[in-house]
Amino acid sequence: MESEPRDDLPPLERSYGRRAFLGTIAVGVSSLWWGGAAWDRLSRLAQPATGVVPEGLRSALPSPGGGWRIYTVNPPMPRFDARTWELVIDGLVERPVRLSHAQLLALPRVEQTSDFHCVTGWSVDGVRWGGVRFADVLRLARPTARAGAATFTSAERPYADSLSLEQVLSSDALLAYAMDGRPLRREHGAPVRVVMPRMYGYKSVKWVERITLTARPQLGYWEQRGYDHDAWVGRSNGYG
Numbered sequence: 001m002e003s004e005p006r007d008d009l010p011p012l013e014r015s016y017g018r019r020a021f022l023g024t025i026a027v028g029v030s031s032l033w034w035g036g037a038a039w040d041r042l043s044r045l046a047q048p049a050t051g052v053v054p055e056g057l058r059s060a061l062p063s064p065g066g067g068w069r070i071y072t073v074n075p076p077m078p079r080f081d082a083r084t085w086e087l088v089i090d091g092l093v094e095r096p097v098r099l100s101h102a103q104l105l106a107l108p109r110v111e112q113t114s115d116f117h118c119v120t121g122w123s124v125d126g127v128r129w130g131g132v133r134f135a136d137v138l139r140l141a142r143p144t145a146r147a148g149a150a151t152f153t154s155a156e157r158p159y160a161d162s163l164s165l166e167q168v169l170s171s172d173a174l175l176a177y178a179m180d181g182r183p184l185r186r187e188h189g190a191p192v193r194v195v196m197p198r199m200y201g202y203k204s205v206k207w208v209e210r211i212t213l214t215a216r217p218q219l220g221y222w223e224q225r226g227y228d229h230d231a232w233v234g235r236s237n238g239y240g
């Protein structure tokens with residue numbers, strides 16, 4: 001395997017294979033937006049979209065009344081300044097880039113409505129997100145054929161987490177800068193957070209300031225503390 005650009009996170013210790021891929025969706029496979037073996041592999045494995053959460057599980061989830069609980073691991077929460085903020089995309093890329101806030105907002109905007117589930121049992125149904133697909137962000141840096149995962153580093157150190165490229169390119173994964181029709185609020189991760197609705201909320205890194213392409217996923221903040229790396233709702237150690 002490649003040497004990793006980050007050494008402050010331990011590599012994922014177990015292999016991620018078929019289980020990681022089940023339930024993921026590659027999107028936009030008809031347009032080859034970057035070359036290389038990794039992309040070819042993703043294209044071949046692409047599967048149709050399925051529901052975000054199985055119905056049986058949905059009814060089993062607690063209904064706490066729909067409120068968000070605001071989480072931080074290292075307060076105070078980062079403060080966002082649009083004049084100085086940058087999103088760095090680096091690692092296994094041909095061209096590391098630094099995106100300004102204006103450049104980020106200029107990328108194609110998508111909207112999606114999805115439910116949000118924290119591993120501790122609360123959920124928020126029907127969140128309206130606005131943001132950009134990772135494909136449109138990552139291709140600016142031209143990931144190399146060796147890139148197999150993306151690590152998201154929060155401005156709130158040491159919070160970080162990572163997703164495989166298969167996961168990050170799925171049709172409902174989003175780099176979100178809007179929530180319910182408004183710019184993402186500070187407590188929800190302004191200006192951008194990860195949204196991966198079929199995984200528990202700890203994958204949804206807030207205050208993202210860096211996306212590092214690596215060969216393999218890195219263990220995230222909560223994964224170093226015992227939670228499953230693949231945080232599929234209903235199929236990881238949150239709900240057995």
Ligand SMILES: Nc1nc2c(c(=O)[nH]1)N[C@H]1C(S)=C(S)[C@@H](COP(=O)(O)O)O[C@H]1N2
Pocket residue numbers: 068069070071072073117118119154156159187188189200201202203204205206207
């Ligand atoms: N930087 C950062 N991102 C984070 C967290 C955090 O503590 N710090 N908590 C995670 C967890 S466990 C959940 S459930 C969601 C909660 O999102 P909210 O704070 O917007 O409600 O954020 C996730 N992203």
Ligand SMILES: [Mo]
Pocket residue numbers: 117118119120200201202
């Ligand atoms: Mo969570």
